[in-house]
Amino acid sequence: MGDLGQIFKAYDIRGVFPDTLDADIARAVGAAFARIVDGDTIVVAHDMRPSSPELAAAFTEGANAQGRDVIMAGLGSTDLLYFASGKFNIPGAMFTASHNPAQYNGIKMCRAGAAPIGVETGLAEIRELVEQGVPAYDGPRGTVTERDLLADYAAHLRKLVDLSGIRTLKVVVDAGNGMGGHTVPAVLGDQLLDALPLEIIPLYFELDGTFPNHPADPMNPANIVDLQAKVRETGADIGLAFDGDADRCFVVDERGEPVPPSAITALVAVQELAQEPGATIIHNLITSRAVPEIVAEHGGVPVRTRVGxxxxxxxxxxxxxxxxxxxxxxxxxxxxxxxxxxxLAAMHVLRVLGTDHRPLSEITAEYTRYVASGEINSRVADQAGRMAAVEEAFTGRADVESVDHLDGLTVNLTGKRWFNLRASNTEPLLRLNVEAPDTESMAELRDEVLAIIRA
Structure with missing residues (x-):
């Protein structure tokens, strides 16, 4: 089956179809998955990539051969698969390579209740079974039941965030020819449920896993240029961009300017804390310092975690x-x-915007306090050596307030400046994130750290 180490990642399986990930591997993974999860039934969904139906069908065959019944949900977003796993309390598998180019595909798996499966929670076990050969099952073969869950998914989200009473908003949505083109009309439009006070202006809603217009990766600024232009051209209130499997959503304001995900995190956190005062909010260590500050100011408990x-x-x-x-x-x-x-995050933003007379840029300015570098990658021959050199350079300095190793190296400095340096798990890269109160101090710290990394 080739080198499975190429395709088994920290959180999922991902490879090039059919070179490193094909139907035979998907079938074996389906059989292995069936052996390590509990219950009699598994739910399977897939995205719009040309190879996805074939891989999902092969995975289903593998699970059936182990006596497991499969609910085949067909086309869906990754969060639709999580919805199904949660609603039915059964394990699930989603076939997608998210934002990766067209030749890629992959499998994201979860246990019942959408509990994640990663290297330490079952993925290594699945790989071992596939490498050794999954033992045959001598009981009756499982069944396949096709079930369209889109309407149930849409109704569930609408129960969580009620948009029926907001002011009318003009919303440009760039689906990038990904699964947002399938889910947005159902959730935000009137395809399956009553119309909301939203005028949706669609960009690239046609499902096409060859991504003819631009890659479905809105993290890359080049891929939201069309969205920004359409927002400005139409005088829209907001723009939304979804990635290939529509589990991530990026926001641009009425000026066509990107809203940092940290600002969205803080905005949604405030909404959630209004519903449950004193609740805990999780943020990873690269999220803006503004997030824990705002959470604490609103009576919440911020908890910092590793990335992932x-x-x-x-x-x-x-x-x-x-x-x-x-x-x-x-x-x-x-x-x-x-x-x-x-x-769901997009719906929270729409509700805030739709119950406020101010433009989105004014609303989100409250949640944007610092200047961030964005993630900067440096290719290095010796990750540990360069990381140690950076730490040594900052050790003992008067302006260093604290150093920690929760995830890579984080250094907090006076003047509310900080940086984090992490090693990539898959490439010879170091990833740097820097934040400071203003552009000048951010750039100065960024350039100082990069000079050491790249020396």
Whole structure:
């Protein structure tokens, strides 16, 4: 089956179809998955990539061969799969490569209740079974039941955030030819449910896994240029951009300017704290310092975690947190089985905007206090050596307030400046994030750290 180490990642399986990920591997993974999860039934969904139906069908065959019944949800977003896993309290598998180019595909898996599966929570076990050969099952073969869950998913989200009473908003949505083109008409439009006071202006809603217009990766500024232009051209109130599997949502304001995910995290946190005063809010350590400040100011308890959805979800389970946010525009909700859903975050933003007379830029300015560098990657031959060199350079300095190693190296300095340096798990890269109160001090600190990394 080739080198499975190429495709088994920290949180999912991802490879090039059919070179490193094909139907045979998907079938074996389906059989292995069926053996490590509890219960008789599994739910499977897939995105719009040309290879997704074939891979999902093969995975289903593998699970059926192990005696497991499969609910085949067909086309769906990743958060629709989490919804199904949570609603039915059964394990699930989603076939998608998210924002990766068209030749890629992958499998995101979860246990019952949308509990994440990663290397330490079952993925290594699945890989071992696939490598050794999954033992045959001598009981009756499982069944397949096709079930369209889109309407149930849409109705559930609308129960969590009521948009029926907001002022009319003009909303440009760029689905990037990804699954947002399938879910947005159902949730925000009138395809399946009553119309909301939203005028949706669609961009690239046609499902096309070859991504003919631009990659479905709104984290890259080049991929939201069309959205920004359409917002300005139409005089829209807000723009939303979804990634390929529509689990992440990026926001631009009425000027076409991007709203930082940290500002969205703070905004949604304030909404959630209004519903449950004193609740815990999770944020990863790259999120703006403004997030824990604002959470505390609104009576909440901010909890800082490592980067990555498995750490966020684990912290939410341990603390009972009501909400969690990441710098990468992943937003997690206790009311959504602690899973991430960009659609629900977008609905919170629409409700805030739709119940306020001010433009979005004015509203979000309250949640944007610092200047961030964004993530800067440096290719290095010796990750540990360069990391140690940076730490040595800052050790003992009078302007250093604290150093920690929760995830890589974080250095907090006087004047509300900080940086985090992390090693990539998959490439010879160091990832730097810097934040400070103004552009000048951010750039000065950024350049100082980069000079050491790249020396």
């Amino acid at each position: 959805h498995s750490f966020i979800k684990a912290a939410m389970a341990q603390t009972g947190a009501i909400f969690g946010g990441e710098h990468s525009a992943h937003y997690y909700f206790r009311d959504f089985w602690k899973a991430d859903t960009g659609m």
